[in-house]
Amino acid sequence: MQVAAVIVDVPARQTDRPFSYVVGSELSGKLTVGMRVIVPFGRGNRLIQGFVVGITEKPLAETSKLKKISEVQDLTPVLNPEMLALADWLAATTFSFKISCLQTMIPNGLRGKSEKIVRLLAPEKVDQSLKDFFGQKAEQQLQPAKLSAELFRKLQQARNAGSVELLYQVKDQARPRQVRVVQGLLTTQQAQALKKQQRANAHQLLNVLDFLAKNPQITIQQQQLEKQIGVSAATIRTAAAKQWLKVDYQVVKRSAYDLTTISATTAKKLTSAQQQVYQQVAAAIQQQTATSFLLEGVTGSGKTEIYLQLMAAALAKKQNALLLVPEISLTPQMVAQVVGRFGKQVALLHSGLSVGERLDEWRRIENGSATIIVGARSAVFAPIKNLGIIILDEEHESSYAQDNMPRYHARDVALWRSRYHHCPVVLGSATPSLESRARAQKGVYHWLQLPERINTRPLPAVSLVDMRQAAQTSHDSDFSNELLAAIKQRLVKQEQIILLLNRRGYATFMMCRQCGFVLKCPNCDISLTLHKDQQVMKCHYCGHEEPIPRKCPACGSLKIRFYGTGTQKIQEKLQKYFATARILRMDVDTTRRKGAHQQILQRFGRHQADILLGTQMIAKGLDYPDVTLVGVLNADTSLSLPDFRASEQTFQLLTQVSGRAGRAKKEGKVIIQTFNPQHYALQFAKKQDYEKFYAYEMRLRHQGDYPPYYFTIQIAVNAVSEPAAVKYLFKIAHELKQILSPEAKLLGPVPQMILRIKNHYRYHLIIKFKHEPQLLDYLHHLLEKSQQQKAVQLIIIREPTNFM
Ligand SMILES: Nc1ncnc2c1ncn2[C@@H]1O[C@H](COP(=O)(O)OP(=O)(O)OP(=O)(O)O)[C@@H](O)[C@H]1O
Ligand SMILES: [Zn+2]
Ligand SMILES: [Zn+2]
Structure with a gap:
């Protein structure tokens, strides 16, 4: 008897291993390793997706208790041996569930989504509201969130009484794309005859029939006909019903580029x-x-x-x-x-x-x-x-x-x-x-x-503007006189400008000048950002939105102010300074729509705009010959983060964005506004001297025992209950102290930079180490045990990108 080892789509510690299923005789020869299958799982035998990772022969006696594979979803495996081996390695080295690794390797469209379906078994036994729910159909998809409590209760009762059945269906999320194609069924004479008889009253339809008759071989997409000749879908339906033309389906390949x-x-x-x-x-x-x-x-x-x-x-x-x-x-x-x-x-x-x-x-x-x-x-x-x-x-x-x-x-x-x-x-x-x-x-x-650079083009000259001094001469806390003058100059010469501001939205927080109240997200420990174009206050962590307050929610005072600057406000200001300048803004808010990102860059590339203003999205890869000025409005945003990589990331960002200027014949210039002009990351960015930055930063990392001198592992816990998170993490810290050698260093437990996100309290600790042979085993063991901690989520991150 063939038995398949299946990794099931239940991402949890308890289920992070292959389960055995019998391969029914109808599937023998059709099933291979790497295919997706649908299997019954758990007490309720709900149907879920799984991946076959092994097939073995077993004596019949050993298989009697095993469940059977319900369905095979593939004709050929979606995962080849390389991917299966890679998934093993990935799961072990990143402390991840096997199923999460397997699913990461296939496109979303092949990840089966399990749907709940209710089927009406005995229409005569249910009341009118349930009959209405099912309408003409025997089955309906069940989405409890969309049902009234009353209807949901009735469905449950009907299910208990046996008049309604609950099923699970697993579906691919994407299918091959089909389009409707149209083919003519009339000869030219017949089409002409119709025209004379005025049988087909719609003028466009006659044109269609004429066109199709003259091109008997052609099958044309219905959408194209609708667009080019202006005929409606309804008219085509009528014509199809009269057998003047034929509508069919054809599979077409979607293309990722034109x-x-x-x-x-x-x-x-x-x-x-x-x-x-x-x-x-x-x-x-x-x-x-x-x-x-x-x-x-x-x-x-x-x-x-x-x-x-x-x-x-x-x-x-x-x-x-x-x-x-x-x-x-x-x-x-x-x-x-x-x-x-x-x-x-x-x-x-x-x-x-x-x-x-x-x-x-x-x-x-x-x-x-x-x-x-x-x-x-x-x-x-x-x-x-x-x-x-x-x-x-x-x-x-x-x-x-x-x-x-x-x-x-x-x-x-x-x-x-x-x-x-x-x-x-x-x-x-x-x-x-x-x-x-x-x-x-x-x-x-x-x-x-x-x-x-190519053709020994010089790197652009970079100047730092000290915003503490600039404040004394400029009326505007966002723009120094230097930057404004440089922008103006480029506009006159019809050259292009890239401006970086690493904050989206309009203003970054609202404060009451009467009582000091700051408007924060109810779910996260972070202030809400004003988005003027959508007229809302938004949380950038959980997406929470609320109306813009007109008075202080705490004391009722009208003296509320919006502080901090985002890309929306800068766009508004720029337009005031330079009324005729064509400005494009590129941030998460303007690029949400499909293709928007491409469109913005295309317009800028064709020089249909003068200024490209954006968040770090605009810093990399762009190669436009007319860009001669790059301005960084606030270089300190990333510098001020409490993280050991803050300097490195600031240096990288500034060097990358500076590199957009003066790439062709015209000379480039970069102006960086900062409150920390003496900081080494800025000084080296000014010289665009990676070598010196590297040497300096490595010394600091060495002194502080940071990567790349040490390996690091972050252990984070999230919980709705703050004491539960703290208690659990302290217990882990205690255990770690027993097993770590004196050479290793333990930081924390401490709250993460933002203590609460989406109503979960977040604590973490960091282990810095060189050689701890026992550590990985302990961590795997810890994860294994963590399944007992229902209320606390444990996350282990190897070489975290930040310590926040
Ligand atoms: N051998 C060459 N002869 C002439 N022009 C070249 C040659 N190689 C590259 N270029 C041109 O030099 C410019 C810069 O090259 P490219 O964009 O590849 O640089 P890059 O190193 O990828 O820069 P970045 O890291 O800033 O993205 C481009 O406009 C490119 O077309
Ligand atoms: Zn107030
Ligand atoms: Zn939030």
């Missing part, structure tokens, strides 16, 4: 500096060695062109290539470059795609019709076979680390896959993370450098 708008590009002749870098990596592609390269190249040094030619080298060997970019660098420019070079063999995976588009791209990768894959973090799991090279651009970006389970870093996964495929990895950045740079220095990574 090939018609992208022009082909050819390889540039590499400069000798580029050539040197290229040759070393190309040699590793040829020899199929899993070498890891750190490519440290200043902004505008031509890293992208090297990536493109390395991918071409892999293709020439009949191998495939993976290019990872931070979400926000997936700009129209990047897409145009890669698609322009490689055409329709490119697959794109990014969050702007619909569930269906993503699924179609994934299928193209899986069946080998896409050979070049470009995508953000999760694309590191793309089911590419025969990888020839992996490139991770802007490797220092924190968006490569996922902050919910599985808490993986795309860089680590890329390194794992490179070993699996025996192919090189290139980690590229103008400002590498300290970790990567330290590894390069130790020889763990092969270190490649591009110290100059």
